Structure formats: structure tokens, C-alpha cells
Amino acid sequence: MADLSPVEGIKTRSRGLRGTLVESLADPITGAIAEDDTQLIKFHGSYQQDDRDVREERRQQKLEPAYSFMIRTRLPGGVATPTQWLALDALTREFGNGTLKLTTRQAFQVHGVVKRDLKDSFQALNQVAIDCIAACGDVNRNVMAGINPAESALHAEVHAAARGLSEHLLPRTRAYHEVWLDGEKLAGEVEKEPLYGPTYLPRKFKVAVVLPPHNDVDIYTQDLGFIAIVEKSQLIGFNLTAGGGLGVTHGESATFPRLADLIGYLPKERLNEVAAAVMTTQRDFGDRTNRKHARLKYTIHELGLPWFKEELARRLGGPLAAPKPFTFTTRGDRFGWVEDTHGRWHLTLRVPGGRVMDGPEQRWCAGLRAYAERNLGELRLTPNQNLVLAEIPASEKAAVTALVSTFGLNIHETATRVARDALACVSLPTCPLAMAEAERYIVAFSARMDELLVRHGLAGEAVSVRITGCPNGCARPYVAEIALIGKAPGRYNLMLGSDALGARLNVLYRENIDETTILAALDPLFAGWAAGRQGTESFGDWCMRSGVVVIPAVSAA
Ligand code: SRM
Ligand code: SF4
Numbered sequence: 001m002a003d004l005s006p007v008e009g010i011k012t013r014s015r016g017l018r019g020t021l022v023e024s025l026a027d028p029i030t031g032a033i034a035e036d037d038t039q040l041i042k043f044h045g046s047y048q049q050d051d052r053d054v055r056e057e058r059r060q061q062k063l064e065p066a067y068s069f070m071i072r073t074r075l076p077g078g079v080a081t082p083t084q085w086l087a088l089d090a091l092t093r094e095f096g097n098g099t100l101k102l103t104t105r106q107a108f109q110v111h112g113v114v115k116r117d118l119k120d121s122f123q124a125l126n127q128v129a130i131d132c133i134a135a136c137g138d139v140n141r142n143v144m145a146g147i148n149p150a151e152s153a154l155h156a157e158v159h160a161a162a163r164g165l166s167e168h169l170l171p172r173t174r175a176y177h178e179v180w181l182d183g184e185k186l187a188g189e190v191e192k193e194p195l196y197g198p199t200y201l202p203r204k205f206k207v208a209v210v211l212p213p214h215n216d217v218d219i220y221t222q223d224l225g226f227i228a229i230v231e232k233s234q235l236i237g238f239n240l241t242a243g244g245g246l247g248v249t250h251g252e253s254a255t256f257p258r259l260a261d262l263i264g265y266l267p268k269e270r271l272n273e274v275a276a277a278v279m280t281t282q283r284d285f286g287d288r289t290n291r292k293h294a295r296l297k298y299t300i301h302e303l304g305l306p307w308f309k310e311e312l313a314r315r316l317g318g319p320l321a322a323p324k325p326f327t328f329t330t331r332g333d334r335f336g337w338v339e340d341t342h343g344r345w346h347l348t349l350r351v352p353g354g355r356v357m358d359g360p361e362q363r364w365c366a367g368l369r370a371y372a373e374r375n376l377g378e379l380r381l382t383p384n385q386n387l388v389l390a391e392i393p394a395s396e397k398a399a400v401t402a403l404v405s406t407f408g409l410n411i412h413e414t415a416t417r418v419a420r421d422a423l424a425c426v427s428l429p430t431c432p433l434a435m436a437e438a439e440r441y442i443v444a445f446s447a448r449m450d451e452l453l454v455r456h457g458l459a460g461e462a463v464s465v466r467i468t469g470c471p472n473g474c475a476r477p478y479v480a481e482i483a484l485i486g487k488a489p490g491r492y493n494l495m496l497g498s499d500a501l502g503a504r505l506n507v508l509y510r511e512n513i514d515e516t517t518i519l520a521a522l523d524p525l526f527a528g529w530a531a532g533r534q535g536t537e538s539f540g541d542w543c544m545r546s547g548v549v550v551i552p553a554v555s556a557a
Pocket of ligand 2: 427468
């Protein structure tokens with residue numbers, strides 16, 4: 001039998017994820033923490049990183065890397081109060097790099113916090129009721145929930161479901177409180193983890209709840225998905241999906257993206273029970289020897305869907321009912337003002353790359369600080385790294401429009417559909433796994449796409465474009481019509497052929513090419529699409545129908 005992966009040993013020895021974090025934080029000699037602790041700190045919502053822009057220079061100067069930490073919040077469904085926003089803004093200005101990152105899972109990341117400021121940062125978040133427990137690590141991650149500003153009552157229910165799931169699937173260890181919040185020190189045995197056991201999950205686990213007809217969470221890419229079923233304007237239950245996931249390693253054919261299967265229907269009262277049954281199935285059957293092969297998608301792929309359904313039925317005391325009908329019609333965010341069923345207004349803003357920062361034209365930090373200080377309503381992070389200023393009374397609409405314009409935050413009004421919908425992962429300079437630029441390249445690459453569209457008489461068409469700095473898939477690129485997957489500095493794999501709703505994976509079209517070659521490859525394809533599309537056929541669908549790419553016959557239901 002293969003050996004357990006080394007991280008399994010670290011978890012086993014960690015005394016409920018405590019490890020030697022307290023000692024590591026107190027060590028003044030280095031800006032880093034002990035190696036085992038770099039794994040454990042993830043379960044507390046933080047990653048040790050170093051500034052890759054200066055890594056080589058510091059190496060030549062025989063300095064240790066410029067270590068700092070990224071902090072990722074747990075924020076089920078992406079909802080923050082104005083007070084929480086202001087606290088995050090203050091936190092990144094005092095301890096971080098002065099920016100906030102809105103992630104593809106509707107959470108915040110603060111980058112650039114040095115070790116000595118970590119504890120104060122966690123405490124500042126705690127004061128506004130934000131924690132980072134299980135934001136990373138081999139546990140259930142931030143639970144996503146679809147944003148649909150027009151559906152206020154249903155959004156509230158779906159959001160409550162996401163929060164309930166997040167709480168239900170939280171680890172029980174008090175390590176977070178002990179290490180960061182000066183909680184009482186553990187005296188005896190470590191806490192029992194009824195859902196996780198002593199070694200938690202084999203790997204990360206991702207859950208989302210979606211409200212059709214908007215597939216904004218890319219439900220088929222999640223380990224576990226709940227599709228809200230609404231009858232007579234009431235949420236009655238959910239269709240369950242399982243086994244999605246996107247991480248890939250270049251050159252390792254045993255790793256692949258996979259879309260989730262549609263499993264069955266459950267009444268809403270059984271949500272937490274069913275989630276726990278799926279998660280514990282993965283806990284017990286997931287691969288603990290090879291971390292590249294340890295997600296639920298591989299368990300289902302190898303043991304088979306019939307096996308998975310049987311195992312689930314065994315844990316639940318019977319099979320789920322057949323899935324109920326549902327339809328997805330859109331995926332991206334709906335920008336601009338929308339009125340909800342209660343007569344309140346919601347303004348969705350485009351935040352390129354999800355990066356809240358002050359630049360010469362858009363002053364995101366200053367503008368959103370000024371907005372939050374007015375305390376008008378929640379700020380909601382969308383699954384596409386954008387932001388909804390939510391629940392604004394009609395009487396404040398004009399003032400908010402003026403505020404947003406003053407700070408240059410109304411770019412959604414002029415941006416093309418490509419630019420509004422494009423996604424990019426963080427990548428350089430903070431991500432240790434990045435091979436090529438993504439966030440810092442997305443605006444320029446979207447502009448190149450728009451130039452090409454204009455040249456072929458396709459101006460204003462929607463094409464989903466996603467870029468990641470490596471094949472791990474953090475911007476969910478394998479469900480984009482055009483995806484660039486970082487291979488080396490300035491070089492990418494070009495993937496084509498997903499549909500516009502995230503129900504079909506794209507495939508490799510050209511490998512390891514630079515921008516000039518990418519544009520040269522796309523130029524004749526856009527010409528072919530313009531000349532040969534049927535009706536409003538999307539670029540991805542045209543690529544498949546015309547045989548530009550051959551898509552394997554697996555797509556989500
Ligand atoms: Fe991710 C690792 C950033 C969503 C798949 N991801 C990382 C790390 C932590 C790099 C690392 O391991 O050291 C990145 C930190 C970069 C930085 O400097 O901040 C990172 N992932 C992100 C974020 C911030 C991207 C963004 O620009 O928004 C997203 C944070 C989400 C959150 O709030 O929790 C993010 N990551 C995703 C997604 C999309 C999703 O979840 O919907 C995926 C693909 C879906 C999936 O998990 O299958 C994703 N991230 C990965 C993987 C591949 C996992 C695998 O199964 O192989 C890694 C690598 C790993 O875990 O070893 C990774
Ligand atoms: Fe880093 Fe790769 Fe994720 Fe981008 S896709 S954030 S480069 S791990």
C-alpha cells in the first residue's frame with residue numbers, strides 16, 4: 001500500500017491544528033514560520049508567501065525571501081456589512097499591502113501581512129465578527145451562494161442556507177481561538193471532530209448553493225453543489241450535484257478537470273445532513289496518499305457514480321428522490337442598478353480582477369470607504385470577483401450614482417461585455433504556484449480580444465475569457481469559452497470550447513504559446529465564427545459544432 005502523504009502526518013501530529021504556531025509566531029529571527037506550520041496555518045485561513053517580484057534580487061543579496069502572509073476570510077455567500085468593509089479596509093492599510101482582493105469564492109484576501117502583525121490582524125477581524133476558520137486547508141472552504149439582486153427574499157434564504165452549511169461543516173477545534181484570539185489554552189485531550197476526525201479531509205472541499213436561472217457560482221465545478229428549487233415563489237429544496245473540480249498539473253494526465261454529476265433531490269430541511277453525508281464519504285474514501293489525486297472528483301471517477309449513490313443512500317438511510325427540473329440561462333453578473341421585490345436598489349460594479357485598489361482613474365479603496373461610511377446596506381461579493389452595493393433605498397440612488405462616478409467606479413457603464421465578464425486569478429507576484437501573469441494581464445488581454453471582435457464585425461459580443469497563472473484553475477478557466485492557462489512567463493495553453501453557461505469543459509487548442517501566437521490563432525476562428533455562426537450561437541458552441549475542437553462527450557446535465 002502507498003504511504004500516506006506527508007501532510008497527513010502533519011495533521012495527525014498537530015494537536016487539533018495547533019502545531020507549533022504559537023512558537024513560530026514568537027520567533028523573531030525569521031519572517032517565516034516552521035515548515036509544518038506552513039501547512040497548518042492554512043486551516044486558520046492564511047498562507048505564507050513571498051514577493052516573487054523581488055525574490056531573485058533578495059537571493060542575490062543573500063537575504064531571506066520577503067516573507068509575508070495572505071489572510072483569507074470565511075464569508076459564506078459573500079455578504080459583508082459596511083462595518084466589516086471598513087474594518088477590512090483599515091486592516092489592509094495598516095497591516096497589508098493597501099489593497100483587498102475579492103476572490104472567485106466570494107471571500108476577501110488581504111495580502112502582504114508580515115508575521116509580527118498577523119495576530120493583530122486576526123483580532124481586528126474578530127472585532128467585526130469575521131473569522132478565517134477553514135478558509136483554506138483540508139476542510140470545507142467558503143460556501144458560495146448565488147447572487148441575484150432582484151430576488152431579495154429568495155436571496156436571503158439561499159444566503160441563510162450557505163451560512164448554515166458553513167457553520168455545520170466547521171471544524172470544532174478551538175485552535176483558532178487559542179492561537180489568534182488568546183483563547184483559553186487546551187489543558188487535556190484535543191477536541192473531537194465528529195465530521196472530520198483527527199486528520200480532517202484528504203484535501204480541500206468546496207460547496208456552493210445556486211439560485212437558477214443564474215449559474216453564477218459555476219455549480220458544476222464544485223465538489224458539492226445545491227441547486228435551489230423554487231415552486232410558487234417558495235424555496236422547497238435542492239438538487240444535489242457532486243464531484244466537480246478543476247485543479248490540474250501540467251504533464252500529469254492522471255489529473256483533470258471534471259464537472260459534477262446531478263445526483264438527486266432533497267427537501268430543504270435535509271440540507272446539512274446531506275452535505276455532511278457527502279463530505280464524510282470523501283473523508284472516508286478520498287485518496288490520502290497523493291494530494292494531487294485527493295479530491296472528491298477522483299473518488300467518484302474511480303469508484304463510479306453508482307457506488308457513490310449507494311454509499312450516500314447508505315449514510316442517509318435511503319436514496320434521494322429524482323432531481324427536479326431547473327434551467328440555467330445566464331452566468332455572469334448583472335451590472336448596474338436593479339430593483340428588488342421589496343423596492344430596494346442594488347448596484348453591481350465591475351471590479352477588474354477583483355482587486356480593490358486606488359489607481360489614477362479608479363479609486364476603489366477611497367470610493368468604497370466613502371460608500372461604506374454612509375452605512376446604506378450590505379456589500380455583496382459576487383462569484384465573479386465583482387461587488388454589489390445592496391439594499392439601497394430609492395431615496396439614496398442618485399447620491400450613490402454620483403459617489404460611484406466621482407471615484408471612477410462606474411466602469412461597468414462603458415466596459416465591453418468581454419471586459420465585464422473576464423476573470424483572472426491572483427497569480428504573480430504573490431502566488432507561489434504562478435507560472436505566468438493573470439490578474440495583472442486580464443485588462444490588457446480583454447482589450448486585445450475586443451480589438452479582434454471589432455475587426456470581425458463582432459463588437460459587443462459576449463465571450464467568456466478567463467486567465468490563470470497555472471493549471472490549478474482558480475478563476476475556473478476550464479469552463480470559459482477562451483481560457484489561457486499559464487505555462488511559463490508570457491506563455492499559455494489556449495483552451496477553447498466551453499459553453500456560455502458553465503456546463504461543458506473546454507479543451508486544449510494550442511500549447512505553450514505567447515500573445516502574438518494566441519491572437520494569430522484566434523483571428524481566423526473569430527472570422528469563421530462571424531461568417532458561420534447559426535443565429536446567436538456562442539463562440540464556444542461554434543468552436544465545437546465546427547470541429548475546431550473536439551469536446552469529449554461528457555457535459556453536465
Ligand atoms: Fe485557488 C491554490 C488563489 C479559487 C484551485 N489558490 C491557491 C493558492 C492558495 C496558492 C497556494 O496553494 O499557495 C492561491 C493563492 C494566491 C494568492 O496569492 O492569493 C489561490 N484560489 C485562489 C483565489 C484567491 C483566486 C482568485 O483570484 O480569486 C480563489 C480563492 C477562493 C476562496 O475565497 O476560497 C481561488 N482555487 C480557486 C478555485 C475556484 C473555486 O473554488 O471556485 C479553484 C478551482 C476549483 C477547484 O478547487 O477544483 C482553485 N487553488 C486551486 C488549486 C487546485 C486544487 C486541486 O484540486 O488540484 C490550488 C493548488 C493546491 O491546492 O495545491 C490552489
Ligand atoms: Fe496561483 Fe495557479 Fe491559483 Fe492562479 S491558478 S492563483 S497561479 S494557484
